[in-house]
Amino acid sequence: MEISVVLADGSERKVPSGFTVFQLAAAIGKRLSEDSVAAKVNGILRDLAFVLKDGDHVEIVTRNTEQGREILRHSTSHVLAQAVTDLWPGTRYAIGPPIADGFYYDFELPGGRHFTDEDLARIESRMREIINEGQTFSRSEYSIAQGMELFADQPYKREIIETVANDRIESDEDEELNEGVGEGSISVYRNSSGFVDLCRGPHVPTTAKLGSFKLMRVAGAYWRGNEKRPQLQRIYGTAWESDKALKEHLVRLEEAEKRDHRKIGLELDLFHFPPEIGGGLPVFHPRGALIRQIMEDYSKKEHRKAGYQLAWTPHIAKSTLFEISGHLAWYKSGMYPPMEMEGATYYPKPMNCPMHILIYKSRSRSYKELPLRLFEIGTVYRFERSGVLHGLARVRGLTQDDSHIFCAPNQLAVELSRLLRFIISILKTFGLSEFEAELATRPEKSVGEDFEWEHATAALEHALKESGITYKIAHGEGAFYAPKIDVHLKDAIGRRWQVSTLQVDLQMPQRFDMEFVDSDNTRKRPYMIHRALFGSVERFFAILLEHYAGALPVWLSPVQVSVLPVRDDHGDYAQHVLKELEKSDVRVDYMAADEPLGSRIRKAKMEKVPYVLVVGDTDVASGTVGVNERGSKNPERDLPLSQFITRLVPELSGRPLGESLD
């Protein structure tokens, strides 16, 4: 008896009936069978042991594909669970999905025990034993009731079966919870040693297919992501199709570590976090402060050009203000504690918006003034929980490049489109070019009328469509008072960062009873848009440092050119070069000839100075410089100074000449 299956390339192939996917792969080629980990049969992922039927469309999934890696990772996480239950009998195991670059598994150890780093080595060697034994994974199906019986002493598994069987979870985030639970039945995978796990599969046929993995770290993780539920012990690991791919991944991690803005900040003497000041409160050293200032000056200039007016507001305000704004009702726990003074209670501001509203309300406003765009680079304080602080990317004192736009309802759509274009244009000037947006819609915990939310959300989506930026909808991720667009960018090594945020506020105008006089002499409520472009100056600074690995573009570099005389007697000429550069507003550093040239060049290079100029005998004689450009291996010699300056000047400003906004 023969059946016929259709392969990925569309060709048909006759195989004996009862043939498994693996037998098919082996029949096609030895290499394919070795590399196979699973297959897609009629579009559904199946084990290699899956028995083919006549007419099946089969696509063998190999280990070096994204899908293949996912299966390897998933299977490795099962081996992890097996090793842990071997080493600590009585362990309850929860979930263990594949994730980007690896996998994790959550456990509850008997007696409330916690994993330590030393445990990782033990677990890893037990895993290697299991892998070397070449244990098989075999699939079986049970009824829900049988499943509950099978996992009688595994409450987390039982909870998965119960909740998923009652109410199949459909959102992407909880997809792993659907593991192995189908309509009225569950599937489990059993190792030849007897370890059983609830799982949808597929899995590799045998642990022998695994091995290129490494356990990375232990962490606590709340069961089902809920702080109120037990905290489980999570082990993270990485797994790849080959030792080579594993090694490459570890090298990538090392490279990313070198870009860490906290490390670069230290190396380049840009900022630090004095413990005497407190966690999440950075101080910027002269060079770091200079970079900030360049960013902020540039931002202010562009905002003024784009029709914004600068505002300035204080750092603290009476509780009354935050009662009106609703911050005390909604986000008190995120605010710094209050200060008492002369019978009043003051709070450090967590946001600038209430104060900008007061500027708006300082007098009556005419429709002719709208849109009124206020802009402030204002420092706000937020009481971030100690565990979430992360260098400059997450601080307790942050400086928002914050603006609030007040407009007539009919101006909203146009204003949002214009705003989104402005944001993208500014971000591009900083050398960032890959963007993606999220449209965050109404969350469960929120205030306002449905029709307002719909109007505002539609206006945001309109702006997104018009900008051409790719976006997705983040359901229920909006702020309590407003839907929003979050702009994410991709850095030089492909990591995503959330930067700009753009919100249509439905609450503040009402809370503060804002109005404007329209052309028909009636009083109307303005719309309000909140918007931070960098997000926070500190965080954006961190992103730039990581994106450029510290080698900032010339216009952002605190030192743009270092001038190095070869010998002391070239000093006068070097000083002349320095003066000439300063005339063109170049930020120049001078390195006297008191140590060997090579050593000084090395220092300048390590400071990531964009241009190192070396001047010696021939330069003194003919008015030239030697140019050692950052990133280039071959220094140029005998370049006339004026020529170097002509070349440098266009790099001194962020925006390429001739390009304008709007």
Add this chain to the structure above:
RNA sequence: GCCGGUGUGGCGCAGCUGGUAGCGCAGGCGAUUUGUAAUCGUCAGGUCGUCGGUUCGAGUCCGACCACCGGCUCCA
């Protein structure tokens, strides 16, 4: 906030089972005057995160706290 880890001169590190701290870089000084990624010598610098405890004796052991690192939760 929770789980795990770390905390030794400005930076990077060493210091075995407890016996009063070392190295490299950076820094000061002196010599060297050098054509493209480390010149030589010399000097100085640490109450070992903080506080408390155990001990004849603590950088080493215990506890609390602080800060940082990796996660979880959170992120107006």
